Amino acid sequence: MLILNCPNCGERNVSEFRNGGEYRPRPACPREKDDLQWAEYVYLRSNVSGVQKEWWYHRAGCGLWFLAERHTKTNEITATYRWRPAAASSEEERKADG
Amino acid sequence: MAERLPPRTGEVIDREEELRFQFDGEDYLAFSGDTIASALAATGVRVFSRSFKYHRPRGLLCCAGHCPNCLVQVGEEPNVRACRRRVEAGMRVEPQNVTPTLKRDWLAPVMRALSPFMSVGFYYKTLYRPSWVWKLGEPLLRAATGLGKVSVPKIPSEGFDKQYLRGDVVVVGAGPAGMSATLSAAGQGASVLLLDENGQLGGHLRTTGDTQQRLPSLLEKVRAAGNIRVFTETTVTGWFDHSWLAAVRGHRLYKIRAGAVVLASGALERPLLFENNDLPGVMLGSAAQRLLRLHSVKPGQRAVVMTANDDGWEVAADLRAAGVEVVAMADERERAASSSARVDALSADVPVFWRHTVAAAHGGSAVQAATIVPLDGDGDTQAPRHRQDCDLLLVSVGWTPNTGLAYQAGVRFGFDEKRAELTARDMPENFAIAGRAAGTHLLEHELAEGALAGRSMAAAAGRGDAPAAAQWTQVQEEKAAEPARSAPWVSVAGAGKRFLCYCEDVTEKDLYTAVAEGYDSIELLKRYSTISMGPCQGKMCSMNAVHLCARANAASVDETGSTKSRPPLQPISLGALAGQNMEPVRVTPVHDWHLERGAKMMVAGLWLRPERYGDPAGEVRAVRERVGVIDVSTLGKYKLTGPSVPDILEKIYINRWRKLAVGRVRYGAMCNTEGIVMDDGVTARVGEQEWYMTTTSGGAGSVNEWMQWWMQSGWGEGVQLLNRTDDFAAVNLAGPQARALLQKLTGLQLGNDQFPYMHARSGAVAGVPCRLLRIGFTGELSYELHCPSSYGRHLWERLLAAGEQFGILPFGVEAQRVLRLEKGHLIIGQDTDALSNPIAAELSWAVKLDKEDFLGQRSLIRVTERGVRQRLVGFTVPGVSVAPEEGLQIVALGSNGKRPEIIGWVSSCRFSPTLNEVIGLCWLPSEIAETDGAEFNIWRDERPLAARVHHGAVYDPEGARLRS
Amino acid sequence: MSMKLVRQALRGERPPPRMWRAHELRERYDAVIIGGGAHGLCCAYYLAEEHGITDVAVLEKRYIGAGGSGRNTAIVRSNYLTPEGVRFYDASLKLYERMAGELDINVMLSQRGHLTLAHNDGSLRTMRRRAEVNRLQGVESRVIFPEEIERLCPHLDVSDHPRYPILGALYHPRGGIMRHDAVVWGYAHQADARGVHIHQLTEVTGIAVEGWRVTGVETNRGNIKTGTVLNATAGWCSTTAAMAGVKLPVTTSPLQACVSEPLKPFLDVVIVSGSLHVYVSQSDRGELVMGASVDPFPSYSSRGSLSFAESLAGHIVELMPALQHVRLMRQWAGLCDMTPDYSPIMGFTPVEGFYVDVGWGTYGFKASPISGKMLAECIATQRTPDLIAPFRLSRFSEFDLVGEKGAASVAN
Ligand SMILES: Cc1cc2nc3c(=O)[nH]c(=O)nc-3n(C[C@H](O)[C@H](O)[C@H](O)COP(=O)(O)OP(=O)(O)OC[C@H]3O[C@@H](n4cnc5c(N)ncnc54)[C@H](O)[C@@H]3O)c2cc1C
Numbered sequence A: 001m002l003i004l005n006c007p008n009c010g011e012r013n014v015s016e017f018r019n020g021g022e023y024r025p026r027p028a029c030p031r032e033k034d035d036l037q038w039a040e041y042v043y044l045r046s047n048v049s050g051v052q053k054e055w056w057y058h059r060a061g062c063g064l065w066f067l068a069e070r071h072t073k074t075n076e077i078t079a080t081y082r083w084r085p086a087a088a089s090s091e092e093e094r095k096a097d098g
Numbered sequence B: 001m002a003e004r005l006p007p008r009t010g011e012v013i014d015r016e017e018e019l020r021f022q023f024d025g026e027d028y029l030a031f032s033g034d035t036i037a038s039a040l041a042a043t044g045v046r047v048f049s050r051s052f053k054y055h056r057p058r059g060l061l062c063c064a065g066h067c068p069n070c071l072v073q074v075g076e077e078p079n080v081r082a083c084r085r086r087v088e089a090g091m092r093v094e095p096q097n098v099t100p101t102l103k104r105d106w107l108a109p110v111m112r113a114l115s116p117f118m119s120v121g122f123y124y125k126t127l128y129r130p131s132w133v134w135k136l137g138e139p140l141l142r143a144a145t146g147l148g149k150v151s152v153p154k155i156p157s158e159g160f161d162k163q164y165l166r167g168d169v170v171v172v173g174a175g176p177a178g179m180s181a182t183l184s185a186a187g188q189g190a191s192v193l194l195l196d197e198n199g200q201l202g203g204h205l206r207t208t209g210d211t212q213q214r215l216p217s218l219l220e221k222v223r224a225a226g227n228i229r230v231f232t233e234t235t236v237t238g239w240f241d242h243s244w245l246a247a248v249r250g251h252r253l254y255k256i257r258a259g260a261v262v263l264a265s266g267a268l269e270r271p272l273l274f275e276n277n278d279l280p281g282v283m284l285g286s287a288a289q290r291l292l293r294l295h296s297v298k299p300g301q302r303a304v305v306m307t308a309n310d311d312g313w314e315v316a317a318d319l320r321a322a323g324v325e326v327v328a329m330a331d332e333r334e335r336a337a338s339s340s341a342r343v344d345a346l347s348a349d350v351p352v353f354w355r356h357t358v359a360a361a362h363g364g365s366a367v368q369a370a371t372i373v374p375l376d377g378d379g380d381t382q383a384p385r386h387r388q389d390c391d392l393l394l395v396s397v398g399w400t401p402n403t404g405l406a407y408q409a410g411v412r413f414g415f416d417e418k419r420a421e422l423t424a425r426d427m428p429e430n431f432a433i434a435g436r437a438a439g440t441h442l443l444e445h446e447l448a449e450g451a452l453a454g455r456s457m458a459a460a461a462g463r464g465d466a467p468a469a470a471q472w473t474q475v476q477e478e479k480a481a482e483p484a485r486s487a488p489w490v491s492v493a494g495a496g497k498r499f500l501c502y503c504e505d506v507t508e509k510d511l512y513t514a515v516a517e518g519y520d521s522i523e524l525l526k527r528y529s530t531i532s533m534g535p536c537q538g539k540m541c542s543m544n545a546v547h548l549c550a551r552a553n554a555a556s557v558d559e560t561g562s563t564k565s566r567p568p569l570q571p572i573s574l575g576a577l578a579g580q581n582m583e584p585v586r587v588t589p590v591h592d593w594h595l596e597r598g599a600k601m602m603v604a605g606l607w608l609r610p611e612r613y614g615d616p617a618g619e620v621r622a623v624r625e626r627v628g629v630i631d632v633s634t635l636g637k638y639k640l641t642g643p644s645v646p647d648i649l650e651k652i653y654i655n656r657w658r659k660l661a662v663g664r665v666r667y668g669a670m671c672n673t674e675g676i677v678m679d680d681g682v683t684a685r686v687g688e689q690e691w692y693m694t695t696t697s698g699g700a701g702s703v704n705e706w707m708q709w710w711m712q713s714g715w716g717e718g719v720q721l722l723n724r725t726d727d728f729a730a731v732n733l734a735g736p737q738a739r740a741l742l743q744k745l746t747g748l749q750l751g752n753d754q755f756p757y758m759h760a761r762s763g764a765v766a767g768v769p770c771r772l773l774r775i776g777f778t779g780e781l782s783y784e785l786h787c788p789s790s791y792g793r794h795l796w797e798r799l800l801a802a803g804e805q806f807g808i809l810p811f812g813v814e815a816q817r818v819l820r821l822e823k824g825h826l827i828i829g830q831d832t833d834a835l836s837n838p839i840a841a842e843l844s845w846a847v848k849l850d851k852e853d854f855l856g857q858r859s860l861i862r863v864t865e866r867g868v869r870q871r872l873v874g875f876t877v878p879g880v881s882v883a884p885e886e887g888l889q890i891v892a893l894g895s896n897g898k899r900p901e902i903i904g905w906v907s908s909c910r911f912s913p914t915l916n917e918v919i920g921l922c923w924l925p926s927e928i929a930e931t932d933g934a935e936f937n938i939w940r941d942e943r944p945l946a947a948r949v950h951h952g953a954v955y956d957p958e959g960a961r962l963r964s
Numbered sequence C: 001m002s003m004k005l006v007r008q009a010l011r012g013e014r015p016p017p018r019m020w021r022a023h024e025l026r027e028r029y030d031a032v033i034i035g036g037g038a039h040g041l042c043c044a045y046y047l048a049e050e051h052g053i054t055d056v057a058v059l060e061k062r063y064i065g066a067g068g069s070g071r072n073t074a075i076v077r078s079n080y081l082t083p084e085g086v087r088f089y090d091a092s093l094k095l096y097e098r099m100a101g102e103l104d105i106n107v108m109l110s111q112r113g114h115l116t117l118a119h120n121d122g123s124l125r126t127m128r129r130r131a132e133v134n135r136l137q138g139v140e141s142r143v144i145f146p147e148e149i150e151r152l153c154p155h156l157d158v159s160d161h162p163r164y165p166i167l168g169a170l171y172h173p174r175g176g177i178m179r180h181d182a183v184v185w186g187y188a189h190q191a192d193a194r195g196v197h198i199h200q201l202t203e204v205t206g207i208a209v210e211g212w213r214v215t216g217v218e219t220n221r222g223n224i225k226t227g228t229v230l231n232a233t234a235g236w237c238s239t240t241a242a243m244a245g246v247k248l249p250v251t252t253s254p255l256q257a258c259v260s261e262p263l264k265p266f267l268d269v270v271i272v273s274g275s276l277h278v279y280v281s282q283s284d285r286g287e288l289v290m291g292a293s294v295d296p297f298p299s300y301s302s303r304g305s306l307s308f309a310e311s312l313a314g315h316i317v318e319l320m321p322a323l324q325h326v327r328l329m330r331q332w333a334g335l336c337d338m339t340p341d342y343s344p345i346m347g348f349t350p351v352e353g354f355y356v357d358v359g360w361g362t363y364g365f366k367a368s369p370i371s372g373k374m375l376a377e378c379i380a381t382q383r384t385p386d387l388i389a390p391f392r393l394s395r396f397s398e399f400d401l402v403g404e405k406g407a408a409s410v411a412n
């Protein structure tokens, strides 16, 4: 049983959490995307075998949605943190949009 | 009890208490503390079971729970290891895989005759041409398979349970290394859990060496320490991510979070391959020592001891001390590793064959003789041969460390060809191995290594300091100087069957055949030959198989690789894994009332809801003609507050919210990003900045998570979302008399002008603070009352009492389904599936594509551009009274004899008692669905049934009654 | 007695014929198939057998059958929910029915009947829908009720005591189980006999693409030139596709399964419960083969978990209380390539010469023969066969998904 470190509650068994899949910022203006770009956002996944930035929800706990960096091969979790509308994510958003 | 010795120190039996039990239909006596195996062995029973494939007789091999040879049926419990299970009075023990009895098994000679044709993987090569042969052959093959029985189809569940444990250091195995590790970790202030599968602490200190020398003081210290918890008869079955361990003791499963783990689980003695090496009476040396020292049972009268290390000599000495005659010793070595008094003494009385090995065991159902042959340099044998009569053939030729748990923890092993031993590498920082599990056999070394391991693991768990690296180096060096204990070869050439895998009856020859056929890697070999796939999970054969596979491929053991260790390390009962049934059941505050009234309850997600109280048609009529009430406490209920609530609602729902006035209610539906309908419900604006939102019962949890997700990643500014689902009970009062009834219980103004349709009010009803929503899923004048859960039943009862004069009836889910269907309302999840978008599901009126942005919008824009192929639409089936079943298909009839083609399906269908007609909702191609009155065919009982598209509600299409 | 066994018995010490051979890696092949599972090997077999394309290499990073093909629970059936699904899987089942003779190996197809239990009215409705779709496609399948269920499987508790009582079941007599490894070996053997090179311990590390066209693959044993590459790497398909610059609508999740110790035969049908997320059958070795739904989060780790075994056991014992004393003997996991619509992805990709046969999730074993056959046809004829057109990759950008999700809570 993995241990996940909730930024609010600390270390808890992973069974308390729900995984929300890889972190993919929603395009700021979906209407401006053409069908292909939109389908890409909706359906395609990187599905990396390596470190993945992903969402977790503390379902049986505080109800926080937070981000984790997990190696998908070893399940080693190197970081967990709250989502922030920080520069870092807008940088990624631009990449995801492009 | 012919083979029982007089009382001895160290024995674990209580001779004061005799227990009677049955084996194979006969009565036997045991002492308290006996295992089934020791009790039977004490009376001279040799054959315990028959083998999986050839039905060969099998007897005790390991006496440690690590082989398949003593599996028996105990009552309803199959595959019990007789050498581990203690006898209980009245126990009914049966041998397994016998047709029909252990002694007279007619399949055994048949299998012997067939065995030339039953080489490895034979079943892949036969019984399939022509194809019908398999239809006959499979049942035969199948009937012969399996071991224990599940005979009685229904048995009551026994009390299994679970417990969580936590320890800074968990020590697995309570032999000298484990106890030493425990003491040193505890000495550092760590909380230690010490687990052992045996009934007593001590490990091999109880079965080898001078037991009195060290054991008492170790036991005393363990007992004295305050921070050590001891669990005997507790088998660790697996290591999982982040040092999460599983262990079982009887009917209890322990789930243990360990800070660090010391594996001190000892070693398994390794079988040797020679002709007839599976005959009862061929036993591992350590097995004989267990019988002798723990249970005071003589394993035989005349023993040949075959060894490759000093352990075999100790076995021989033990036998002699117990009065067993040792008729010959064979040692694969040139001479003993250390000359000792023991070797000298034995050599004086017993013929000793140095540099010899055993090439064959002889006998029918038990050993009668052994052939001893000289060895040449490579482990091959040569004449002359020496035949020695005996009834016991003990084998002590090496050890395989018991390291399954380490594999699971990510430790990798390399093979030291010189010492013929596995050595660990890539050790995780909170995992250590000590003692025989680490290849350390001399007691002083084991104790030293255990102490180091304990201290290191305490440090890894944050207690005390780690020992200096130099100390480890010293232990390693000392260990390396120990004499090697394992022979470099694992099999002795010869004719006849030499069993590699006892569980699966796979011989050495089978292995070579499989390799030659192309199954030449250890993984393919395993899968094809089934080596290591049996009840012992390779404990007896895996290592030997790797050796032989390496030899067959002329490769090294390291190149060949070992197969992985998969949990569980010891088979574990489904009952223990299951524990008590902890499935939650959710019930509403009115639940008990429903039961008292004899409601038929139905499962709805985690909830139980009344499906009906009596006749659903009567319940429908009550609502249509008078008044009815339904418990809808299962709805999802949310409070949203803050200035930006309209913003989040606009994003989450497909329809508009911004302009909803205070006091008003609106229906809303929501989509995921794909544009698939997720949920629906009504939401009321109850204050300038306060909203009350409801969702479907099934969607309550997921909608909450969904909204939280978006709110917590950028859309949550100025909104608070609070899940009130459990805080409120809700009942829906519906029917033309609803107002009159409600007015009896409240001072609120209920007139159509004061409290119109799709409005919300707050006020006391029957003295209970309520939120009232005037909505109408049923199509009648109706009020949904939400009140604090604790008042739910009170409110419900008062409504029913007050309604008596109006002829009120409670109604269930079934009546509600009919009522909504008469109104043409869809149920998400029933009338929609994972591909339904709101435009196709007749919710286009709610889809506001011109809104700024909402979830699903971009996908729905595409849907509108391309159009939808299928639509959800209402229908009627004229002229029938039995509703076609939901799930039936709608077809286009094929021309002459061609199969009808599926074009749609029926998602809801009921007989409407109000309209006296069968009505429903279905999915149809858009071109048909668009025409009101269009005819189509439902395929029922291999025949078409004509139905007609019906647009709009069949009941009160104008909605006058709702608004009345 | 088969002649093969007689010959083998008489042969004595002489080695039996090899099933497949090892080869040097050539510099070029007409076609390269990545992934030595049932799908990849089957496609190789059909390329050679039906289209005369024999200059084919199957590259497998470990040993053949190392992936899902050697780890699945071997349930075969064709009672799907959508007409396109039923058609496709039924074509596969028909190939399975004649496979043993065709591949000259007993794949031990055991059509012992398949029961999908319904514990609430919603799933009962879905069962009815499936039964109707199946029957209209000529596939035998019907909804049955507790009395008949108990007759087929006396060990099931059909009373109303369980937390989720059994209300009914979808009964599919032709569904059953088989021996998965034999399928892999059979295809490997026959492909090898037709000239296909099977390279084990050969890992593809890169795919060469020039101007949207495949030109070769790189492996740990050297590079290969080829204009045709099939990605049949299931759980690893995203990483393989990424080498060619193609992104897929796939996530990889472990699926676990386990077996009990061997028992005398007592369970004659395959039991699946979607609501309880478990299924169980008894193999010809006497072991109960049990499984559940995919792990709760995506991962490439095939380390099993205790929670899997606990919840599986809980549900099995609730379904069949008599199994409480049966012991779980071994558990394992395999990787599943999950798609948004619980349907596979087969055929062309935006990169010319790069084909996919992926998205097999938890249900792809039963489709091995037909998908191998269809992919071979697609590669050989350069046209998408009708049978697999609904499963094309472009359905996602066309928002034209397959509707199997509704039936897929435990979709083996
Ligand atoms: C526990 C479990 C139970 C299942 N039960 C069922 C069931 O009952 N019924 C059913 O129909 N389906 C079932 N499935 C699903 C089924 O096993 C798979 O869908 C199917 O086996 C996929 O076959 P494949 O040949 O496409 O892939 P695989 O058999 O997974 O083969 C892919 C191969 O590609 C290799 N590979 C990966 N990357 C590379 C690379 N870079 N270079 C070279 N080789 C590479 C891998 O080593 C692997 O051998 C189950 C799956 C699991 C895990």
Ligand code: FES
Pocket: B037, B059, B060, B061, B062, B063, B064, B065, B066, B067, B068, B069, B070, B071, B081, B082, B083, B084
């Ligand atoms: S003798 Fe009992 S398990 Fe080996």
Ligand code: FES
Pocket: B067, B068, B500, B501, B502, B503, B504, B531, B532, B533, B534, B535, B536, B537, B538, B539, B540, B541, B542
């Ligand atoms: S001896 Fe038990 S699996 Fe081989």
Ligand SMILES: [Zn+2]
Pocket: A006, A007, A008, A009, A010, A058, A061, A062, A063, A064
């Ligand atoms: Zn938390």
